[in-house]
Amino acid sequence: MKLFVIGATGRTGQEIVRQALVRGHHVTAFVRSPESIALKNERLSLLKGNAMDQSQLFEAMQNHDAVISTLGPREVFKPSSLLNDSAIATSRAMQRSGVKRLVVLSAAAHFPGIPNRIASFILRNHMRDSLAMEKIVQANDLDWTIARPPRLTQKDSLNYRSREDAAPRMGFTLSRKAVAAFMLDAIEQKKHIRKIVGIAK
Secondary structure, rough: OOEEEEOOOOHHHHHHHHHHHOOOOEEEEOOOHHHHHOOOOOOEEEEEEEOOOHHHHHHOOOOEEEEEEEEOOOOOOOOOOOHHHHHHHHHHHHHHHHEEEEEEEOOHHOOOOHHHHHHHHOOOOHHHHHHHHHHHHHHOOOOEEEEOEEEOOOOOOOOOOOEOOOOOOOOOOEEHHHHHHHHHHHHHOOOOOOOOEEEEO
């Protein structure tokens, strides 16, 4: 498949790119700074662009099978509309280009529960932005999947548990490698269409 990755320079985005190439996919990494990706592969294309620019996204994503977004703010405590603005631009570009499949990264803190309420309060600026992003994604006629992991780690594990519309029980962390594996599995297996999915270790 041809996969279009937004946020490919982030730690989770880099895992998406790496694993997608291992699985034999063609990957277009749409990034602000292509020079920050050291990985070289004949099936990897690096495109410089702004994830909030609908026209740039439209030009770049044509003829792809799916879009994956792992965007996140550089500073989670500062007010930002990065995820909201990118979701608007991405969904409009997808509708124009005819690409239907979208998998986006969100956060388990949006599920109910006291620990999540605490996390949502501490990270309220980021949570407000990611919830706005989710609403935009859900309002579009796309084949979307929203992945909500808990606290992410750098552990060397691809294992995850998933649960639609809820967080897996006692799931407090998840490796970035496992997040990437879930997002790619959802696309390859055509699973969790138009679903919010909790994922955890």
